[in-house]
Amino acid sequence: MTPTGPAFSVFALLGLPEFRPGDDLAGILGDALAGVAEDGDIIAVTSKIVSKAEGRIVAAADREDAITAETVRVVAERPLADGSGTTRIVENRQGLVMAAAGVDASNAPDGHVLLLPEDPDRSARHLAEVLRNRLGIRVGVIITDTLGRAWREGQTDAAIGAAGVVVLQDLAGSADANGKTLQVTAPAIGDELAAAAELVKGKAGGRPVAVIRGLGHLVTDLDAPGARALIRDPARDMFRQGSAEAYRDGYDAGLAAR
Amino acid sequence: MTPTGPAFSVFALLGLPEFRPGDDLAGILGDALAGVAEDGDIIAVTSKIVSKAEGRIVAAADREDAITAETVRVVAERPLADGSGTTRIVENRQGLVMAAAGVDASNAPDGHVLLLPEDPDRSARHLAEVLRNRLGIRVGVIITDTLGRAWREGQTDAAIGAAGVVVLQDLAGSADANGKTLQVTAPAIGDELAAAAELVKGKAGGRPVAVIRGLGHLVTDLDAPGARALIRDPARDMFRQGSAEAYRDGYDAGLAAR
Secondary structure, three states: OOOEEEEEEEEEEOOOOOOOOOOOHHHHHHHHHOOOOOOOOEEEEEHHHHHHHOOOEEEOOOHHHHHHHHEEEEEEEEEOOOOOOEEEEEEEOOOOEEEHHHOEOOOOOOOEEEOOOOOHHHHHHHHHHHHHHHHOOOOEEEEEEEEEOOOEOOEEEEEEEEEOEOOOOOOOOOEOOOOOEOOOOOEOHHHHHHHHHHHHHOOOOOOOEEEEEOOHHHEOOOOOOOHHHHEOOHHHOOOOOOHHHHHHHHHHHHHHOO | OOOEEEEEEEEEEOOOOOOOOOOOHHHHHHHHHOOOOOOOOEEEEEHHHHHHHOOOEEEOOOHHHHHHHHEEEEEEEEEOOOOOOEEEEEEEOOOOEEEHHHOEOOOOOOOEEEOOOOOHHHHHHHHHHHHHHHHOOOOEEEEEEEEEOOOEOOEEEEEEEEEOEOOOOOOOOOEOOOOOEOOOOOEOHHHHHHHHHHHHHOOOOOOOEEEEEOOHHHEOOOOOOOHHHHEOOHHHOOOOOOHHHHHHHHHHHHHHOO
């Protein structure tokens, strides 16, 4: 029979409570993971429950106002097909380029919206520290959220916070199986882990935490770079503006150059 | 102990041969998976071996010429930081927006380059049909390649071909755990599966095939939409051009409008 190689598994935790502002998320997850987590596990935590526990719920008469408040820079916008509003792709206060700045009305009480954690890497580090101390094992933590993509339909989960886990693997200069230098130099491991976790967490199931087991070689020191390292440097970003926005700015500049 | 919920596992096949033009990839994978694959498995196959078996290796004195030949439309380009050439983000003949049109010099003999499969969904369908018949079980197939992303560092694997597996989950109108309508309406399952598979396939390891087990609810009829459904319709694409390219076109139009 064909031999099989590296393997990992992913499973969701069940029975977690609904989180509320002030809840000790790290303590609750520590309880939930006691007897479950193993050395080398990577714990994928949906940002929603981090936001809730951190009290990132704000009263907002209007979701659009909340999006504006979280927006550092508008990247692109266009009217929704059904005329009900506008899709806004923006850079938010966390540096992430995403629709609606990560403001979520669906997971908050009426008249309120849920914002992303203030500093998802800091949140991940706190979780990882508490879990490592509490459980006596080395685990990594990623905080996940759902991002749309340019050019492709649908959304995938990505790591917006991370601690104790490799998020970006540097293969620059490595050789492939033929001994040639690899062209792909930096697998975005953090985002691939988040995508894998989403396959068991799902969107509607009330399963906000998944455990990824068998990839302990990706678990590392807490001082390793967090998910901020997955955000592209503006100097390397060829898509700082949507095409229509950049064209319009160029047009105005061309007119003014008379 | 905390109950755990939905789970899946991912493992790589070892010992596959180096593939050459004319090889019966489906037959070889059928042999390799006999006694290994189970009903409901999803088989993730790196596009490189599909390309090799399909003879998508062409002589190319110059990689840049090969990229130009595969390019339908340039989206964005800029000089490499080290002055050694140009990064070109293009739409290729398969409709994918990606760097270098998917042309790969590192996995081909000297003086040659590897092109993507002509029609990755057709390739996936052929593989799925042969594997289902041969093994007598219902498996899904995705063909994976590595894509860069706007706004984020690093690359993730995505599904460029698929058959017999859900690639885009339509949750429009579904309710979340609070009974509110979900804002995220279409998880890009195909790309999340590809990302999960990459975590065991790796870039340099000579492990071009992974088996994803435990997600049989995502395995479906062979007539279900392929990975083409993951490519955004141009009318919905806010990033048809890089910012600099769109600005330049706008500027020229503004000048001409004087």
